[in-house]
Amino acid sequence: MNRKERARxxxxxxxxxxxxxxxxxxxxxxxLLSGDDQDLPVRNxxxxxxVRLGQKREAVAEFQKIADFYQDKGLYSKSIAILKRINRIDxxxxxxxxQLAQLYENQGFTSEAKSEYGKLAQALERQKKxxxxxxxxxxxxxxxxxxxxSRTTLAEMYQKAGKTDDxxxxxxxxxxxxMRRNELKGARTLLETAKKLKEDYPRTLTNLIDLFKHxxxxxxxxxxVNEILNKDKDNIKALYLLGNLHFEDGNLKEAEEIFSxxxxxxxxxxxxxxxxxKIHIQKNExxxxxxxxxxxxxxxxxxxxxxxxxxxxxxILTAKKAHLPTLEKLMxxxxxxxxxxxxxxxxxxxxxxxxxxxxxxxxxxVLKELIDLFPENEKYYQEFRNLKEELGISDEELDAxxxxxxxxxxxDIIETSLSKADLYVxxxxxxxxxxxxxxxxxxxxxxxxxxxxxxxxxxxAAKIKAKDIVSKLENVQKKETEIFDHLPSxxxxxxxxxxxxxxxGRLTAADxxxxxxxxxxxxxxxxxxxxFYDLSSAxxxxxxxxxAVFNYQMRGDTAHVEKALTDIVADFRRxxxxxVDREDYDSHYNxxxxxxxxxxxxxxxxxxxxxxxxxxxRIDSYSMISHCYRQKKDFKQAMKWLEDTEKLVQADSSxxxxxxxxxxxxxxxLKEQSQALKLYRKIANWDAEYRDVSEKLKTxxxxx
Numbered sequence: 169m170n171r172k173e174r175a176r177x178x179x180x181x182x183x184x185x186x187x188x189x190x191x192x193x194x195x196x197x198x199x200l201l202s203g204d205d206q207d208l209p210v211r212n213x214x215x216x217x218x219v220r221l222g223q224k225r226e227a228v229a230e231f232q233k234i235a236d237f238y239q240d241k242g243l244y245s246k247s248i249a250i251l252k253r254i255n256r257i258d259x260x261x262x263x264x265x266x267q268l269a270q271l272y273e274n275q276g277f278t279s280e281a282k283s284e285y286g287k288l289a290q291a292l293e294r295q296k297k298x299x300x301x302x303x304x305x306x307x308x309x310x311x312x313x314x315x316x317x318s319r320t321t322l323a324e325m326y327q328k329a330g331k332t333d334d335x336x337x338x339x340x341x342x343x344x345x346x347m348r349r350n351e352l353k354g355a356r357t358l359l360e361t362a363k364k365l366k367e368d369y370p371r372t373l374t375n376l377i378d379l380f381k382h383x384x385x386x387x388x389x390x391x392x393v394n395e396i397l398n399k400d401k402d403n404i405k406a407l408y409l410l411g412n413l414h415f416e417d418g419n420l421k422e423a424e425e426i427f428s429x430x431x432x433x434x435x436x437x438x439x440x441x442x443x444x445x446k447i448h449i450q451k452n453e454x455x456x457x458x459x460x461x462x463x464x465x466x467x468x469x470x471x472x473x474x475x476x477x478x479x480x481x482x483x484i485l486t487a488k489k490a491h492l493p494t495l496e497k498l499m500x501x502x503x504x505x506x507x508x509x510x511x512x513x514x515x516x517x518x519x520x521x522x523x524x525x526x527x528x529x530x531x532x533x534v535l536k537e538l539i540d541l542f543p544e545n546e547k548y549y550q551e552f553r554n555l556k557e558e559l560g561i562s563d564e565e566l567d568a569x570x571x572x573x574x575x576x577x578x579x580d581i582i583e584t585s586l587s588k589a590d591l592y593v594x595x596x597x598x599x600x601x602x603x604x605x606x607x608x609x610x611x612x613x614x615x616x617x618x619x620x621x622x623x624x625x626x627x628x629a630a631k632i633k634a635k636d637i638v639s640k641l642e643n644v645q646k647k648e649t650e651i652f653d654h655l656p657s658x659x660x661x662x663x664x665x666x667x668x669x670x671x672x673g674r675l676t677a678a679d680x681x682x683x684x685x686x687x688x689x690x691x692x693x694x695x696x697x698x699x700f701y702d703l704s705s706a707x708x709x710x711x712x713x714x715x716a717v718f719n720y721q722m723r724g725d726t727a728h729v730e731k732a733l734t735d736i737v738a739d740f741r742r743x744x745x746x747x748v749d750r751e752d753y754d755s756h757y758n759x760x761x762x763x764x765x766x767x768x769x770x771x772x773x774x775x776x777x778x779x780x781x782x783x784x785x786r787i788d789s790y791s792m793i794s795h796c797y798r799q800k801k802d803f804k805q806a807m808k809w810l811e812d813t814e815k816l817v818q819a820d821s822s823x824x825x826x827x828x829x830x831x832x833x834x835x836x837x838l839k840e841q842s843q844a845l846k847l848y849r850k851i852a853n854w855d856a857e858y859r860d861v862s863e864k865l866k867t868x869x870x871x872x
Contacts, residue, residue, distance in 0.1 A: 174200060190217045208234055224258045231257070232264065239267075244275055262291055266304075273311060278783055282312050289318075298325060314788050316342045317822065320358075327365065336362045340371045347375070347382060348761065349791075349826075351859075355379055368396065370405045377409055381416075389413055402433055411443060420447050438464060442480070449484060454491040457484050465497065474505050490521050508541050515541075528559055582612060586621055593625060601625050753782035760792055769796040787816050787823075794830070803837045810834065825851050829859060841868055 181196035194217050200210045211230045218227035231254050238247035248271055254264040269284035285308040292301035305322040309315060323338035339362040346355040356379060362372040373396060380389035390413060396406040411426035424447050430440040441460050448457035461480045468477040478501060484494045495518050502510045515534050522531040535552040542548065585608050592601035605622040612618055760775035773796050780789035794809035810831055817823045828847050835844035845868045851861050 185217070190221050193217060208237065219257060224261075228254050228258050228261050228264070235264070235267070239271070244271055247271060248275075260291070262288060265291070278311060282308060282315070285311065286318070289321075293325075298329060301325060302329065312784055314345075314784065316345050332365050333369075336366050336369050336372060339365075340369075340375055343375055343379075347379060350382075352379060352382055368399075373405070374409060377413070386413065386417065404430060404434065404437070407433075408439070411440075415443065415447065420450055423447055442483075445480075446483060449487050452487060452489065454484055454487055454489060454494070458491065458493050458497075462493075462497065465501075469501070469504070474501060477501055490517065492518075492521055492525070495521065511541060512538070528555060531555055532559065532561070582608070582615055582618060586617065589621055589625065593628060598625060598628055751781075753779045753785055757782075757785050757789060760789070764792060764796055764799075767799075769800050772796050787813055790816070791827075791830075798834065798837070803834055807831065807834050807838070820854070825854050825858065829861070832864070836868075841872055844868060845872060 177196055177199050181193045184190070184193035184196060194214055197210050197214050197217075201207050211234050215227045215230035215234075218224075218230065231250055235247045235250040235254065238244070238250065248268060251264045251268040251271070254261060255268065265284055265288045269281050269288060272278075272281035272284060285304055289301050289304040289308060292298075292304060302322065302325050305318055305325065308318050309322060312318070319338050319342050323335045323342070326332075326335035326338060339358045343355040343358040343362070346352070346358070355375075359372055359376050359379060362369065363376065366372065373392065376392060377389045380386065380392070390410070393406050393410045393413065396403055397410065400406070407426055407430050411423050411430070414420075414423035414426060424444055427440040427443045427447070430437050431444075434440075441464060445457040445460040448454070448460070461484065465477040465480055468474070468480070478498065481494050481498050481501070484491055485498075495514060499511065499514045499518065502514055515538050518534050519531055522528070522534065532552070532555050535548055535555065538545070538548045539552060585604065589601040589605055592598070592604070602622070602625050605618060605625060608615075608618045609622060756775045757779035760772045760779060763769070763772035763775060773793050776789040776793045776796070779785045780793075790809050790813040794806045794813065797803070797806035797809060810827060814824070814827050814831070817827065828851055832844040832847035832851070835841070835847065845865070848861050848864045848868065851858055852865060856862060
């Protein structure tokens with residue numbers, strides 16, 4: 169169409185509009201549509217005309233084409249404006265609501281996206297489109313994990329749809345949130361609903377028992393566990409719950425019996441062994457605790473989980489009695505980890521303990537290590553010289569003794585490695601033996617036995633199929649266990665995914681490869697192996713160690729040794745920080761919760777401030793910071809953070825009034841009764857039955 173013809177049609181259409189012949193005008197404008205950019209103003213006019221005619225569907229269709237065009241061109245702000253216009257024309261046109269929510273989400277406008285998804289979900293519910301509504305709620309929760317109202321609605325929808333497990337999971341998530349906020353009545357209702365849906369669901373039972381403990385109803389907690397065990401006496405989850413209840417009540421004998429039973433049922437259950445170790449620590453039986461933890465520490469070291477190994481040993485160090493085997497094991501760990509600062513602390517503690525026990529030869533050895541680490545420290549030289557004179561040891565004798573020790577260690581390494589090489593060759597793993605011996609030659613280039621063995625292995629080089637390597641390695645593992653007696657046994661009855669509690673002590677074919685510095689072989693079997701400790705979530709043991717030592721210091725009876733041990737644990741805490749990325753906000757939030765529950769409020773505040781960098785976690789993080797300051801009796805700071813939280817929530821929402829209640833309670837702490845009364849009245853106007861607001865009003869009105 170040429171320009172002249174186009175102009176003629178536009179003039180004709182405008183005349184028709186003036187004569188109120190809108191439908192005819194639309195027909196004229198349709199003649200101008202050509203499928204290019206020129207369509208946009210024409211479609212805009214047509215959409216307006218359809219609106220004037222009351223033809224919403226036709227108007228929406230025109231504006232939708234404009235919105236789609238802008239979106240395809242990457243003009244998102246213009247597309248959003250048109251979609252908002254469509255929503256005003258026809259609020260029931262849900263396709264544009266969904267598109268608008270998606271655009272907001274993609275552009276990072278989280279608050280606006282949540283609002284649109286909320287509207288969409290509610291509209292779909294009204295239209296009885298349950299499946300679509302569920303999908304939107306799932307998306308909304310992914311966008312805003314702390315939206316407990318949406319989680320509760322989703323749980324109810326799962327329940328109606330017969331998705332029992334999904335419903336129970338959501339009910340538990342909301343219940344856990346309420347328990348953290350001390351809203352125990354609401355948590356109980358949700359957990360009872362979850363229990364009716366699935367009576368033996370482990371997470372529900374665990375949370376119910378936690379709820380009973382919060383309410384100081386230990387008898388009900390025990391009754392619930394016994395109810396489970398009456399139906400299934402070997403239920404591992406229930407046994408753990410029962411053992412923990414006895415442990416917390418100080419019934420150490422009963423707790424030990426329960427955890428021993430768990431180990432008899434599952435010999436590789438590491439958590440139960442750790443619990444028994446804790447019981448021995450409580451009873452001040454440190455040798456027994458060390459005997460339990462020592463093989464676990466060795467296994468963790470082989471898995472390159474040195475931080476977890478330190479954490480286990482740290483539990484023993486929480487006792488008020490310095491334990492030499494534990495300290496010596498820590499020394500070896502820190503030597504392997506190359507941590508001079510931690511080593512200095514350990515060495516100095518060991519020096520003190522060796523002196524108390526008159527172990528002078530060991531003192532001499534430690535002083536030599538300190539001199540090697542810190543040659544600039546004259547104090548260590550002086551102590552070393554004095555002790556050497558006291559013992560009557562010459563430099564030549566000392567050097568010969570140390571050389572002898574190093575020679576013995578080298579011989580042990582060489583002999584063990586040669587035996588392993590023979591074992592590999594025997595099982596057909598010639599290439600693996602060759603690689604191990606090549607590494608050994610690099611370490612001991614002057615040892616003729618190693619060079620000779622390497623030549624023999626090269627001569628016997630065999631063609632080995634890659635698919636046979638794994639089965640051969642398993643055979644090697646069994647034989648190594650028999651010969652060297654340092655590897656955990658393989659229980660063929662255990663599947664790779666039997667434990668979800670963390671590291672289960674199983675040694676795989678990949679570990680043998682790692683242990684011998686061989687090239688790893690990727691197989692389908694290897695890819696399905698279980699994951700081990702996730703440091704960002706499994707922190708309870710370390711926190712217990714830190715808390716216990718802190719408690720000793722707070723009581724004011726911390727001796728020199730315990731203070732040094734506090735430094736050790738503090739170093740471990742720094743190592744933990746290095747493992748958790750500063751931008752891993754979920755992990756920092758979880759750490760904050762764990763610290764808060766252990767009474768380490770300063771540490772909790774620090775973690776929550778990091779977590780607050782994530783918009784999704786900001787409200788809960790601020791709220792937790794306020795709670796921590798409140799526990800510290802710093803009510804002004806608590807109020808400041810609560811007011812910051814208040815700015816982030818929607819006015820007159822349930823979350824808003826929950827914060828108002830906390831503010832009112834803080835005003836009571838600050839002795840500002842009139843301000844508290846004002847807020848309680850505001851809450852009562854919103855919901856007279858909210859928590860104990862009615863009782864609060866009566867009390868304060870009586871006081872004032």
